Amino acid sequence: MKIAADVYNIGVSDCTIDLFEGIYQVPDGMLYNSYVIMDEKITVFDTVDENFGKDWMENLEKVLEEKEPTYLIVQHMEPDHSANIHFFMERYKNAKVVASEKAFVMMGQYFGENYSERRIVVGDGDTLDIGTRSLQFISAVMIHWPEVIVTYDPKEKMLFSADGFGKFGTSVSEDNWVDEGRRYYIGIVGKYGNSVQSFLEKIVKLDVEIICPLHGPVLKEMPGKYLYLYDVWSRYEPEEKGVLIAYTSVYGNTKHAVMELLDELKKKGIENVVVRDLSRCDQAEAVADAFRYSHLILATTTYNLEIFPAMRQFLDYLIERNFRNRTVGFVENGSWMPVATKLMQEKLSKCKNLVFAEQTVRILSAMNEENKKQIKGLVKELFREEEN
Numbered sequence: 001m002k003i004a005a006d007v008y009n010i011g012v013s014d015c016t017i018d019l020f021e022g023i024y025q026v027p028d029g030m031l032y033n034s035y036v037i038m039d040e041k042i043t044v045f046d047t048v049d050e051n052f053g054k055d056w057m058e059n060l061e062k063v064l065e066e067k068e069p070t071y072l073i074v075q076h077m078e079p080d081h082s083a084n085i086h087f088f089m090e091r092y093k094n095a096k097v098v099a100s101e102k103a104f105v106m107m108g109q110y111f112g113e114n115y116s117e118r119r120i121v122v123g124d125g126d127t128l129d130i131g132t133r134s135l136q137f138i139s140a141v142m143i144h145w146p147e148v149i150v151t152y153d154p155k156e157k158m159l160f161s162a163d164g165f166g167k168f169g170t171s172v173s174e175d176n177w178v179d180e181g182r183r184y185y186i187g188i189v190g191k192y193g194n195s196v197q198s199f200l201e202k203i204v205k206l207d208v209e210i211i212c213p214l215h216g217p218v219l220k221e222m223p224g225k226y227l228y229l230y231d232v233w234s235r236y237e238p239e240e241k242g243v244l245i246a247y248t249s250v251y252g253n254t255k256h257a258v259m260e261l262l263d264e265l266k267k268k269g270i271e272n273v274v275v276r277d278l279s280r281c282d283q284a285e286a287v288a289d290a291f292r293y294s295h296l297i298l299a300t301t302t303y304n305l306e307i308f309p310a311m312r313q314f315l316d317y318l319i320e321r322n323f324r325n326r327t328v329g330f331v332e333n334g335s336w337m338p339v340a341t342k343l344m345q346e347k348l349s350k351c352k353n354l355v356f357a358e359q360t361v362r363i364l365s366a367m368n369e370e371n372k373k374q375i376k377g378l379v380k381e382l383f384r385e386e387e388n
């Protein structure tokens with residue numbers, strides 16, 4: 001696919017993958033992008049997943065039209081992009097690999113080969129002259145591994161952004177980038193907000209018109225919007241006012257309380273509410289929702305004197321990603337020793353700047369009139385300003 005006069009995407013589409021990185025559900029598959037600039041010195045950016053080496057090489061050869069590439073720039077060493085480095089280097093014996101020092105260490109670890117005779121080590125601020133353009137390298141530590149460099153082409157105002165600004169799915173349309181871009185970002189890079197902030201400080205100084213990530217569509221329509229969202233997400237600020245109700249329910253009684261809560265929120269005029277059953281939903285989606293909205297309400301049971309497992313897992317995912325700057329409400333259920341709220345609050349005390357609602361809801365087996373009052377009280381406390 002041609003992106004600009006002499007720039008091509010030679011990536012592949014993976015419709016067979018079930019779990020990305022062995023954890024993220026990807027019902028719409030994944031794209032592994034790889035790019036070629038047909039300048040005087042032909043330059044290839046990254047390879048693709050191991051299973052698609054042959055398809056990728058065919059795409060490359062079509063673009064090359066029997067010419068030889070000079071450089072393979074390896075921006076990221078995770079195997080979904082690096083698995084075919086050796087294949088490339090064997091085929092193009094005069095080509096050189098361009099990567100960061102850390103990336104060459106990883107090549108040694110993965111392949112037992114670090115191309116000591118055929119390598120160019122680059123770091124933040126270095127450039128590479130490939131003919132009519134001088135490519136600029138920018139260190140992108142922890143986006144999403146420590147060895148990552150990204151590349152700016154000032155001629156086309158293109159940023160080759162490695163994993164940054166990618167998304168799940170095989171769609172090449174930008175229309176639905178935000179939801180899957182969010183789930184991807186929070187899942188993969190969410191932990192490293194400070195690193196993303198440092199990265200953005202460098203990127204905003206460039207004149208970027210086109211973003212070329214290693215997953216998802218090439219982004220041409222609104223580069224400013226994508227940079228804005230990365231800024232919001234990496235500062236851990238809510239994207240919008242709204243509520244995620246994340247719950248588990250064993251026999252339906254906690255779910256009953258969640259439905260009551262939903263009704264109360266609606267009565268209060270709070271319509272921007274998402275409800276997720278953590279035992280059945282894609283938890284990565286629920287985690288992304290928690291980062292999207294200003295308020296989180298957790299409803300669960302005590303189980304083996306612990307937090308119900310699916311909720312425990314969810315909280316671990318949030319904590320691992322440095323969840324912060326939100327208001328959190330709690331609903332618990334227990335027939336003989338409810339301790340879930342206390343344990344959830346203890347667990348979340350590791351997170352910075354969370355405000356816990358004082359009004360909690362404690363159900364003893366099944367919801368009663370007192371619980372309905374508690375639910376009203378919780379909604380009133382969380383959305384006091386709606387009364388004005």
Ligand code: FEO
Nearest residue numbers: 078080144163214
């Ligand atoms: Fe798409 Fe971090 O690999």
